[in-house]
Amino acid sequence: MGFAAASAVAGIVIATGAVAASGPWDGGQRKAERVRAAAAVRPGGDAPRGAARAAGPVTAPPVLGALRTRGAAASRESLAGALEPLLGDSALGTDHAASVVDAATGEQLYGSGEGTAYTPASTIKIATAAAALAALGPEHRIETTVVAGSDGIVLVGGGDPTLTAAPSGKGGGPRFASLSDLADATARSLKARGTARTRLAYDASRYSGPALHPIGLNVNIAPVSALMVDEGRLDDSFRGPADRTAEPAADAARKFADLLRERGVEVEGDVSETRADAKAARVAAVASAPLADLVERALTYSDNDIAEALARQTALASGRPADFEGAAKAVTDRLAGLGLPMEGVRIADGSGLDRADQVSAGFLARLLARSADPRTPRLRPVLTGLPVAGFSGTLRDRYPRENAGRATVRAKTGTLTGVNTLAGTAVTPSGRLLTFGFMASGTTDGDAAQRALDRLAAVVATAG
Incomplete structure (x- = not known):
């Protein structure tokens, strides 16, 4: 009956x-970068300001604690001198762009074509995630x-x-x-x-x-x-x-x-x-699970299905139809509401599989900096979901042990035929948090392009 x-x-x-109500999908994946950031020693044997000085193991502060200004401003000359030769690598294709931003101040420290929009591939998931968190909050289920x-x-x-x-x-x-x-x-x-x-x-x-x-x-x-x-x-x-x-x-x-x-x-x-x-x-x-966990999983593993769901949930929260068009408009509106530079930005889907997506390197770097801003705490899962270089997600098999940037770089990857992108954060030896966006279009060797992008991010972590 x-x-x-x-x-x-x-x-x-x-x-x-x-x-589980708290914590990333890969519990403990950030331990290595915290330890390295805290244990880095300046020439002359001085520990970074804020690091423990007592005898015994150094206690690592949270990486996001690097938002507080600690030490001199990052050197533009140092970054430019280190990045520009690497940007000339032919593996980066016919068109490329770069942007590096100080997360604590929002100041751009380096830019090359940073305002030009390119196809972002899966780095658009950063934007999708931020919009969903802005619309619904990290505890939404x-x-x-x-x-x-x-x-x-x-x-x-x-x-x-x-x-x-x-x-x-x-x-x-x-x-x-x-x-x-x-x-x-x-x-x-x-x-x-x-x-x-x-x-x-x-x-x-x-x-x-x-x-x-x-x-x-x-x-x-x-x-x-x-x-x-x-x-x-x-x-x-x-x-x-x-x-x-x-x-x-x-x-x-x-x-x-x-x-x-x-x-x-x-x-x-x-x-x-x-x-x-x-x-x-x-x-x-x-x-x-809470939306924060869904965001972390989408970013760590570049999960297209979760990303498209996040876009539609944003549409529902915004009173728009939960289809591709309504989701794209809702995500765009939420990003604009965060005060981001929207010139040239075009959102076509939530996952980045659509080549009609268009954003700039400067947009990606500033979105990540906004996600690190203490005034927008609901965006924090955007940072905690980024794969850790050499340790987790889509960066697990990149950044071999001997490579600079291992553990101190975490970033979202993006790959389509002829398109390679990388956007994320880097912790400098002084404990400063920088955000970056690197975009390459017209690439012919995807593996070589990825290695070139990884070198750029590693430079941000060292020269920054």
């Missing part, structure tokens, strides 16, 4: 996903719910890209909201009312417009849907390229039906698409 809405009112079961329908129950997608059907503790870990937990809670609620069978429909209407990214169905991104599990992956991988389903919402509903059957609830007929009543009684729900 169906599950009547009236019977659900008295016994709503909320199964919040097992999530995305819910997936089950509500009572006219003839059964309805699985309603809220847009959580990290919802997983994997067993608890596998793959993404406890921070993912679990479809299994949602099935547990739903089955308990149904059985508490003597209901052992029901019909199941699904509602993915929170997002609108075309689901396919302009690049089409692709191993790098699933159709953008308000309801999906495991990012629509057709294997058991949890990040990186993978074959994707063309029907993420329907697949999620079918998996949910299977989970209910495993828990002794008979699901009658096939799942179907519907639109739930906005006033329908809630049966069960799971919640994503």
Whole structure:
């Protein structure tokens, strides 16, 4: 028999996903850079101002503590003298640009073509993340719910890209909201009312417009849907390229039906698409990790599906349609509201897969500096999510042990055919935090271009 809405009112079961409320996805990934920044010794044996002077191990202050001015201003001449020869590397292609900004003062210390807009590739995720945090705040969570329908129950997608059907503790870990937990809670609620069978429909209407990214169905991104599990992956991988389903919402509903059957609830007929009543009684729900964690994961691993979800969540928070166009406008408006230079900026998607995206190196460097500003603390996950050179995410296999910049550079990478970018932060030997944006277009050897960009960032960490 169906599950009547009236019977659900008295016994709503909320199964919040097992999530951790604080800390980055890679816990402890910043220890190396903190230690190096604090332990750096100036010529003559003086420890950096603010470092511990007592006997024994030096206690490292947080890297963001470098926002306070400590020591003389970074030398423009030193940066220019070190960066300009490297910018002449042919590996950087036909067009390139650079910008370095002092995070504490907002002053640009070096610029070369910094106002010219280029295709940013995945470094646009920095902008997407900042806009989402500005719109929703770092503690916001995305819910997936089950509500009572006219003839059964309805699985309603809220847009959580990290919802997983994997067993608890596998793959993404406890921070993912679990479809299994949602099935547990739903089955308990149904059985508490003597209901052992029901019909199941699904509602993915929170997002609108075309689901396919302009690049089409692709191993790098699933159709953008308000309801999906495991990012629509057709294997058991949890990040990186993978074959994707063309029907993420329907697949999620079918998996949910299977989970209910495993828990002794008979699901009658096939799942179907519907639109739930906005006033329908809630049966069960799971919640994503806080938005700060989603941002960190999107940046650390360059996750396209999370990035597109962040853009659409920004659209919803801004009262715009949650499609590619509405999301692009909402992200643009939020960035402008942060007081950033918007000349030449064009946001086309949230992930950077669209070559129509356009930003400048100066924009990226200043956005990162704004994210470090103590007056905008809600943007801090933009910095904490950046991969650490030689240690995590998309920079794990770059910056070999002997390379300068290892651990003191953290940055978002960007790669498309003919496009290579890098934008992030660097901690100087004196403990000063600098932000940078490097963009290269017309590259022909992606590996060589990446090495050239890495050398530029390493120079910021040393010559700065």
